[in-house]
Amino acid sequence: MASANKCVVYVEPGKVSVETIEYPKLELPEQHRKCNHGVILRIVATNICGSDQHMVRGRTTAPKGQTLGHEITGEVIEAGRDVEFIKVGDLVSVPFNIACGRCRMCKTGNTGVCLNVNPARPGAAYGYVDMGGWVGGQANYVMVPYADWNLLKFPDKDQAMEKILDLTMLSDIFPTGYHGAFTAGVTTGSTVYVAGAGPVGLACAASCQLLGASVVIVGDMNKERLQQAKSFGCETIDLTASGDLPDQIAQILGEPVVDAAIDCVGFEAKGHGQGASEAPATVLNDVMSITRVAGKVGIPGLYVTGDPGGIDENAKVGQLGVKMGLGWAKSLSFTTGQTPVMRYHRQLMMAILNNKIHIGKAVNATVIPLEEAPKGYQDFDKGAAKKFVINPNGLIKQTTPQ
Template sequence: MSHNRAVAYKGPGEVEVIDIDYPTYELKDGPGVNPANVGRQLPHAAILKVVTTNICGSDQHMVRGRTTAPTDLVLGHEITGEVIDTGPGVEFIKKGDLVSVPFNISCGRCEMCKTRRTEICLNVNPDRPGSAYGYVDMGGWVGGQAEYVLVPYADWNLLKFPDRDQAMEKILDLTMLSDIFPTGFHGAVSAGVGPGSSVYIAGAGPVGTAAAVGAQLLGASVVIMADMNADRLANAATFGCETIDVSQEDPRQGIARILGREEVDCGVDAVGFEARGHGKDAKEAPATVLNTLMDVTRAGGALGIPGLYVTGDPGGVDEAAQEGSLSLRLGLGWAKALSFTTGQCPVMKYHRQLMEAILHDKVQIADAVNAAAISLNDAPAGYAKFDSGVATKYVIDPHGVTGKVQPV
């Protein structure tokens, strides 16, 4: 077997399905691969036939040209697959296993991994702590929006589904375990959501929706979702969220309308560095969401910040934004003694429990995010539709195994 096709970034606003090498147990040179990683031997890896791989908002940041991603970088960090081969160092994962792949690549050996901080593994990315498939500055591991993908440290990284038939029945839910469901859940957990909490979630896209589902699972009494996209807000209302259209209503006024007071217990940023200001025809203002969360979260509260922030943004609104420097009202956050949790979600901290919640019908995350399976060939159209703001989470099915593929 030697063929493989994948979705690659070709320049701002453009992706294309291209032919790439079939995976081997060596990390080869290619777009975005750190030179120190070239030639790295991977006897601990497994080769997966990709069952599902999702288009993520983080991918869209690259495709919009808002990062330093190189041309021909193979995209995709949300991966579910079938193990079809294993390296000689793999002991427990077996051929035929159906597995979820955490988007964080981690070694299981370093100090961070041993303390469950798999999002900042020290051994997989020479550039900085932490790594991911198909993402800029993350070490150059080939992305999973492909027919086949390599997963290093397979025994450590892969979450095996206990029953294949049961998993395939719920595959559009389980595909969310690779990133957005744990990421949204992590945002809710790090914001301190618990029974009876009131929660303000900025951003009603897939991660914000996952945060809302996670907050409900944690026992929140009121989940308020804020956005400017009417379709996404309407979707949030279908599963019990209150909504604020921040193009029409001030967040404090909206919270007061819903709660009878102007502050919430917990705040979640599911927008990130391409945030816009509030009000009609608002322009990009990247610190807006973080400053709003500090304003509307009660004293002593916490902010979960799963929204992506970067150190290099060629399209930033000014020189400061282009290097990830934002004008934060840190004095306000300090005065209110707010806690902040930033960074990637440590997926392995949550994915097994969330898998059980899916398998035992405690959550229907695919319905909440309006998951839609599409073919690999239709991935460019899926990117374009997702970028237009539709309330849909596109799930690429490269081999047509879900039986649910539909045209974009």
């Protein structure tokens, strides 16, 4: 029996609201075709993401009424006829990128650019502009297609609920941070620079430690977020202070370069120094300048092809002043794009369940009810050093990560 379904919806730049939307059907968006391979979830946890904030700030082409939410963990309450291995009652993590499991990209593990789930371009996501029209999951209920392929079932529901504030990070920011670190070549003994101490940057820094880095340096302009990075053993650089980044790196490491660097900021980057204005190529140029020759750069930070609020005509179409010659001269390697969550989420789940990492503590998971989502967006936009976890159905009992 259908229940009321409320969802966070984009209203206008700087404003979201919680509105009643249609209860999900086992039906493909905009096609009105039966989705027998899908399930409907009662959502246990769904998180506010920095990518959502880009839309809410008016920095994408998102229309009024865009549903929000691509970080989803939930319980299966209905399964389509063709779902074989996921069962009603299963507690599952939902990769933010939707994938069919059948196309050339999915078969090679590139689930972030599935060819069959978005008529406009490769790749799709829940509740995101230009990502296929899929309804967002900052809601009570949501429909997930290709369930047998997409969903990661937690082996023990009681154990999972005890770890839910860690496991909810598997839908996006933990695999995204890990992907940034892994593709940058972080390994035993690596020295690493992570640009950005937002939730993805903090998740990346924790991932670097999990991968065995000897020193992880996090740079940001937000003192509260830098303090959060320090709380689990990172070195930090306050980018509002004077001084060149290589010199600041040298003060920590004794040399002005790192083995690996990761851009966890994206296209709304600012320059350095107190009161610095937006300069979208800053972080890309920074990471090239401080990565050792023949090193690797991970770029999980979001870059877009359409930015109405861009600082100039080039920035509005994603054309930035990147020092490509520097990257070429240093023989650097770059990895960009949506993280293929399914490449990592199972092993990261096992790391959480076996207490090898406490990702919820690292990103300061903070639980809020669905009706407080608008305030959560406001606080996050002001730079709160928190990862807001929405508890839409009141199923999360603990307030801090275990």
